[in-house]
Amino acid sequence: MSKHKTSAYKGSCNYGRSEEREGRSCVRYKCGLFNTIQDVLRQRPNWVEVKDDGEWDFNWCDVGWLRENFDHTFMEEHVRINHFRNHYELTRKNLMVKNLKRYQKTLERDIGRMESSKCDFFPCTFALPSEYHLFVEEFNRSPGSIWIMKPVAKSQGKGIFLFKKLKDIMDWRKNGRGTEEQKDGAQVESYVVQCYIEKPYLINGRKFDLRVYVLVTSYLPLKAWLYRDGFARFSSTRFSLSSIDDKYMHLTNVSVQKTAPDYDPEKGCKWQMQQLRRYLTAKHGREMVETLFKEMDNIFVRSLLSVQKIIINDKHCFELYGYDILLDQNLKPWLIEVNASPSHTASSQEDYEMKYRLLQDTLNVVDMEGRLTGKEKRVGGYDLMWNDGPVYKEDVNLQTFGSSRFTANTHLGCVNDREKQLRQLLRPSLFQKKM
Numbered sequence: 001m002s003k004h005k006t007s008a009y010k011g012s013c014n015y016g017r018s019e020e021r022e023g024r025s026c027v028r029y030k031c032g033l034f035n036t037i038q039d040v041l042r043q044r045p046n047w048v049e050v051k052d053d054g055e056w057d058f059n060w061c062d063v064g065w066l067r068e069n070f071d072h073t074f075m076e077e078h079v080r081i082n083h084f085r086n087h088y089e090l091t092r093k094n095l096m097v098k099n100l101k102r103y104q105k106t107l108e109r110d111i112g113r114m115e116s117s118k119c120d121f122f123p124c125t126f127a128l129p130s131e132y133h134l135f136v137e138e139f140n141r142s143p144g145s146i147w148i149m150k151p152v153a154k155s156q157g158k159g160i161f162l163f164k165k166l167k168d169i170m171d172w173r174k175n176g177r178g179t180e181e182q183k184d185g186a187q188v189e190s191y192v193v194q195c196y197i198e199k200p201y202l203i204n205g206r207k208f209d210l211r212v213y214v215l216v217t218s219y220l221p222l223k224a225w226l227y228r229d230g231f232a233r234f235s236s237t238r239f240s241l242s243s244i245d246d247k248y249m250h251l252t253n254v255s256v257q258k259t260a261p262d263y264d265p266e267k268g269c270k271w272q273m274q275q276l277r278r279y280l281t282a283k284h285g286r287e288m289v290e291t292l293f294k295e296m297d298n299i300f301v302r303s304l305l306s307v308q309k310i311i312i313n314d315k316h317c318f319e320l321y322g323y324d325i326l327l328d329q330n331l332k333p334w335l336i337e338v339n340a341s342p343s344h345t346a347s348s349q350e351d352y353e354m355k356y357r358l359l360q361d362t363l364n365v366v367d368m369e370g371r372l373t374g375k376e377k378r379v380g381g382y383d384l385m386w387n388d389g390p391v392y393k394e395d396v397n398l399q400t401f402g403s404s405r406f407t408a409n410t411h412l413g414c415v416n417d418r419e420k421q422l423r424q425l426l427r428p429s430l431f432q433k434k435m
């Protein structure tokens with residue numbers, strides 16, 4: 001593989017914050033995806049698309065491109081790319097759980113049980129085949145429970161199934177999947193097996209999960225932004241445990257639901273976050289909903305901290321994560337998965353507008369144009385959630401960039417609520433100890 005070189009400042013096409021970029025007029029971008037992100041990039045003033053091997057300043061690539069090219073690419077100081085090199089430490093199901101378990105153990109050892117219990121937000125999970133025997137022990141301890149099998153390297157609900165009996169995964173074992181390697185030396189498909197959340201929170205009898213967006217612009221120090229908009233994705237079929245084979249009932253991914261016979265995207269398999277928040281507040285009151293959102297903040301921050309020392313920090317990289325959160329009937333949020341490539345393909349006009357704003361605001365935070373001071377706590381729909389520690393909004397006159405239309409009660413509630421939540425959640429003393 002030849003070594004790519006990007007952004008050698010050819011011609012007049014540049015921009016910028018640093019001295020070397022002064023006097024240049026545009027951002028050369030490369031984009032490997034064909035959805036809303038293309039529209040956002042095309043309509044950005046003074047951004048120009050480069051094709052094929054052209055030199056670029058900004059690259060919105062897929063993870064395949066990253067795997068193939070990142071290590072062979074020389075990047076100038078100002079260049080930015082939308083993934084960290086080993087993003088999979090958080091975004092592959094098995095590695096995410098491994099890192100969370102390790103982080104939890106470290107907290108227990110260094111701070112205590114109370115602290116480590118704050119990581120009790122992912123369902124009991126085992127990696128297969130390596131932890132098969134541990135899984136069987138747990139399986140025998142909880143007779144009658146339902147489990148969900150998920151291939152670690154697939155997405156969109158592919159290969160996922162529910163089961164109650166060990167014999168239901170016999171096929172998987174018989175096919176040689178009980179060992180890491182098949183006889184011919186080929187690697188077998190790895191799975192995670194996870195305790196199925198049997199009592200999800202239902203609305204109109206339907207299960208849903210939440211998609212929340214978190215943008216990380218640095219791991220060392222950790223700097224993370226939370227997007228106030230997001231959505232709930234509903235299943236099209238009423239929930240019941242009597243039929244565990246019905247994927248339309250149990251899997252809420254849009255990619256699964258859109259193949260349902262009666263799927264109508266405009267009609268409502270999605271709710272915007274604000275709509276959900278209003279519904280829950282009317283039903284359970286403000287306090288309970290605030291607790292729920294506070295617990296979600298805890299999930300985002302702790303999951304990022306769990307990989308902070310493992311992710312290869314690189315000043316060229318940022319990452320827009322799509323968190324999948326499931327609520328149970330007690331309004332407890334559970335972390336299901338973190339996606340490195342959350343879909344930017346829109347399923348309706350409303351969805352398109354939300355994703356367009358999200359991507360636009362993401363580019364504003366990444367700030368290729370050098371318009372920010374670096375002190376902003378809010379940029380468009382983003383709130384700075386963590387900046388080498390919890391972000392407190394002491395000052396009512398927040399440092400703000402971009403649209404102010406998001407400042408009312410939205411995803412996180414009003415500013416004072418959010419501030420209170422963060423104070424409780426992330427008491428600094430907990431983070432002063434060495435982890």
Ligand SMILES: Nc1ncnc2c1ncn2[C@@H]1O[C@H](COP(=O)(O)OP(=O)(O)OP(=O)(O)O)[C@@H](O)[C@H]1O
Nearest residue numbers: 123155156157158194195196197250251252253337
């Ligand atoms: N432990 C669980 N308990 C209950 N439901 C679950 C659980 N794990 C997953 N699900 C359901 O299955 C769906 C798919 O799970 P998951 O997101 O892990 O798979 P995926 O194929 O990687 O999906 P994606 O398209 O988001 O990448 C979830 O949206 C959720 O509705």
